[in-house]
Amino acid sequence: MNVYSELRSQPTGIHKLSAAKANQRDRLLTIDFILVAGFSMLGLFAAIEPLRRANSLSEKEVFRFRLTSWDGSPVVCAAGFSFPVDAQFDEVDFADITFVCAGAAPESNIPAQLPDHIRKLWRRGKTVGGLCGGTFALAKAGILSGKRFTLHWEHYAVFVSRWPDLEPNRDIYCIDDRIITCAGEIASADMMLEVIFDRCGQKISQNTMDLCLIKSKRQQRDEQATAIASRLGNRNKHLLQAVAWIDKNFLTETSVDSLYNAIGVSARQTQRLFKLYVGQSPLKYMKELRLKHARSLLAETNLSIEDVATVCGFDNSTHFSRTFRDRFGVTPFRYAHFITPDARVLTLPPPQAAA
Secondary structure, eight states: OOGGGGOOSSOOSSOOOOHHHHHTTTSOEEEEEEEOTTOOHHHHHHHHHHHHHHHHHHTSOSEEEEEEESSSOOEEOTTSOEEOOSEEGGGSOOOSEEEEEEOSSHHHHSOTTHHHHHHHHHHTTOEEEEEETTHHHHHHTTOOTTOOOBOOGGGHHHHHHHOTTOOOBOBSEEEETTEEEEOOTTHHHHHHHHHHHHHHOHHHHHHHHHHTTOSSOOOTTOBSSOOHHHHHTOOOHHHHHHHHHHHHHTTTOSSSHHHHHHHTOOHHHHHHHHHHHTSSOHHHHHHHHHHHHHHHHHHHOOOOHHHHHHHTTOSOHHHHHHHHHHHHSSOHHHHHHSBOTTSOBOOOOOOOOOO
16 A cells, blocks of 8 residues: 555645554655756755655655656756756656656656656556646646646646646645645745655654754645735735736736726726836736736747737737737747747847848
């Protein structure tokens, strides 16, 4: 029996370990981290360091972890550093838990064969997970339907466009049966502290936190992004309602006309609040969200410019191209064709002079 098949999908406080779990505490737990090009160093190290500390505090090897890649070659992270790995993924024994670690452009960087292998692990009763953009591999494996899962908020736009029937939540991490997903970055430490607590108990978990200089562990359902009030530096309830409405509806609403009825505030008052605290009108704020969404789609998907324009609510590709160029200083075509596999913008050549 896989001990993590019993991890609950509900927010966890002080666990009451079952006898089955308690009996497995002496068994070595193996964890594979499959590195995908563009992965986040911070997300990976935040997951590994608590495991190392827990082993030291336990005075024995409770967790054995290793870095792998699909072909055994070093993997370049998002910061541009090349990381050697311990083994080729398909040549190692199956671990108890396998995490796919991805970051920049996960849709294109995940090896084509990897999702099939993740699905095979899942069907064999193993626990699988994703850090940051690694959740894309689980979605491609077809194992997320009906599950609670998450990924880094910067990948939401591309993920939802790719899998409209799957709805990621905005929790920092999720544990749902044998699927563990995490937004990555510092949240990886919170997730791994949960695993350590479940495996080693309160004392080791708390001491691990102390050694990692973590004052308190966040819970699964803590949200990733800063609250709107903190982001705006204002707690006016009408302004917060208006921003939240646009954040939720900017792709489905063609204008902000419905906004005023939704929050019960006049157009004039809403415009005044936005100008004072956001620095732009509600319509411009909505357009900015659409353009940023479009930029993510151009960088991380193979959607055509016409499709991106339609998805992002523009009347036609000509209007979209002109608006995109005015905002980012480059046309959508040039942006989409001068992006490296890890989503770093190359130096763009100058536009061709008009004949």
